[in-house]
Amino acid sequence: MVLKVTEVSYSLDRLLEQQTEIESKEVGLLSSSLSRLGDGYLAATGSLSLRSSCKRSASLISAAAEPLITSCPSSISTSLSSCLTSSLVLPATSSPAKAATTTTTTTTPLVSSSSSCSSHHHHHHLHTCSCPRPITPISTALPKLRNSGYKISDHNGGHMVKWLTAMKAQSPPHFRSLIGDHKFDFFAAKAAEYAAWTEKHIPILDVFEKVMKTAKGKQVAVFLDYDGTLSPIVEDPDRAYMSDDMRATVREVATSFPTAIISGRGRQKVYEFVQLPELFYAGSHGMDIMGPADGCNGFKASGTLAKDKKGNDIVFFQPASEYLPLINKVCKLMEDNTKDIEGAKVEHNLFCATVHFRRVKEENWVRLAERVANVMKGYPTLSLTHGRKVLEIRPGIAWDKGQAVNFLLESLGMANPNDVLPVYIGDDRTDEDAFKLLNGMKHGCSILVSTVPKSTNAAYSIRNPSEVKQFLHQLVQWRMSKNPSASSRSGSMTTSMSNPTLKYKRTP
Numbered sequence: 001m002v003l004k005v006t007e008v009s010y011s012l013d014r015l016l017e018q019q020t021e022i023e024s025k026e027v028g029l030l031s032s033s034l035s036r037l038g039d040g041y042l043a044a045t046g047s048l049s050l051r052s053s054c055k056r057s058a059s060l061i062s063a064a065a066e067p068l069i070t071s072c073p074s075s076i077s078t079s080l081s082s083c084l085t086s087s088l089v090l091p092a093t094s095s096p097a098k099a100a101t102t103t104t105t106t107t108t109p110l111v112s113s114s115s116s117c118s119s120h121h122h123h124h125h126l127h128t129c130s131c132p133r134p135i136t137p138i139s140t141a142l143p144k145l146r147n148s149g150y151k152i153s154d155h156n157g158g159h160m161v162k163w164l165t166a167m168k169a170q171s172p173p174h175f176r177s178l179i180g181d182h183k184f185d186f187f188a189a190k191a192a193e194y195a196a197w198t199e200k201h202i203p204i205l206d207v208f209e210k211v212m213k214t215a216k217g218k219q220v221a222v223f224l225d226y227d228g229t230l231s232p233i234v235e236d237p238d239r240a241y242m243s244d245d246m247r248a249t250v251r252e253v254a255t256s257f258p259t260a261i262i263s264g265r266g267r268q269k270v271y272e273f274v275q276l277p278e279l280f281y282a283g284s285h286g287m288d289i290m291g292p293a294d295g296c297n298g299f300k301a302s303g304t305l306a307k308d309k310k311g312n313d314i315v316f317f318q319p320a321s322e323y324l325p326l327i328n329k330v331c332k333l334m335e336d337n338t339k340d341i342e343g344a345k346v347e348h349n350l351f352c353a354t355v356h357f358r359r360v361k362e363e364n365w366v367r368l369a370e371r372v373a374n375v376m377k378g379y380p381t382l383s384l385t386h387g388r389k390v391l392e393i394r395p396g397i398a399w400d401k402g403q404a405v406n407f408l409l410e411s412l413g414m415a416n417p418n419d420v421l422p423v424y425i426g427d428d429r430t431d432e433d434a435f436k437l438l439n440g441m442k443h444g445c446s447i448l449v450s451t452v453p454k455s456t457n458a459a460y461s462i463r464n465p466s467e468v469k470q471f472l473h474q475l476v477q478w479r480m481s482k483n484p485s486a487s488s489r490s491g492s493m494t495t496s497m498s499n500p501t502l503k504y505k506r507t508p
């Protein structure tokens, strides 16, 4: 009996998205357990090669595999279940994951049977033969947006409904409400969809060497989104911590390449999470850029010079500074107007305000969006965008993450497209502006973080923060192999940017 790794991995990812309590260490552990198995199969007949040292991980893997287990005949399901839950269980001996049946895509159905196979008619049977088995169309399983009776009536209404529908589609599949073969088919079809999507947005880890060959003779610059890229998505935005491992990796990246974090969050908040003074930070979707005045990896940015509270020299650029009083006002209004909606949260991101839907019951989403639209009506100089279960209010100026990357490249003296290879990794709609910028350049490596197919401008894909860490690590290794003394520059980056004094004035 075989289970496809991508199936378990996919349902695990969905499950992890729903968990708020998992430490990122465990997430990494789980993901790497599965990714070590490649795109092959978990053979439950002999030994599974999943290993871990954490009981909670085991039960999570077990839960992730639950939809598959319930599709098996009970004898197999019991042994698989006990395999998965007996806390690791499994000798790291041979690699059944790389069984002869292994393929790199999942377009082949997870289970199959010979043409004479009678098990097609067995309701809870996991097939082991090779005839194709029909897959239930996913659309029947996708949840629909429920209308609470409110109407979104402002000029942005059309977009708003589209965004809410997109948000809904991002919700983890409700596999617990599917039964038997439907669960099985749902995950099989989803995995096949993802595999087809990765043909257009190739997994960067699969083509790392090839892509890095194009970096020969060029300066690589690294731009990283924060939420969903360096830290896993969690329910409470105040608890979106990055792991110590990830921090150490990002620090290494910054000692090897000019590096910036480009986030929708307020810059101060993202700095509190990352705590690395040697980087550039662009908060509020790029409207609040700051970095060490003595540069990053030998590259210095131009901009307004200032000092932080500790007296260190910093350089900053705030193209929307005059909007600050307005954003303060709208943020307050938004809070007052949404406080009766359970789970709604307004996050003040300095030059942007973010309204969170994640902890709001889906039947109240339209109601919340209506409140946002009503407040927005009074402020035509502001604009509205959407992200992962958020609506974001921002200054209506032509400035976005793409512009911020462009600004940083120019101010770091890296504007010549022949000499530079920018790498940008992000997971959200607002990262698309940066992907577009890179695509318009001569060289550029745009990478979307996603475990599900998404419409994107990114050329490459990567599954989750754990894989991002792996990619960044490979990048550092690549740099070291080209220039073993590269990391020695790190010692010079001593500027501390904690609690910097901000000056809200337009910079030249």
Ligand SMILES: O=P(O)(O)OC[C@H]1O[C@H](O[C@H]2O[C@H](CO)[C@@H](O)[C@H](O)[C@H]2O)[C@H](O)[C@@H](O)[C@@H]1O
Pocket: 225, 226, 227, 228, 232, 233, 234, 235, 236, 237, 240, 262, 263, 264, 265, 347, 349, 354, 356, 358, 387, 388, 389, 390, 392, 428, 430
């Ligand atoms: O540009 P980013 O660094 O990705 O920031 C975009 C938004 O990220 C945060 O929200 C997202 O992550 C939260 C924590 O995991 C999650 O609860 C939320 O649903 C996501 O949308 C942040 O809280 C927002 O302020 C940022 O704008």
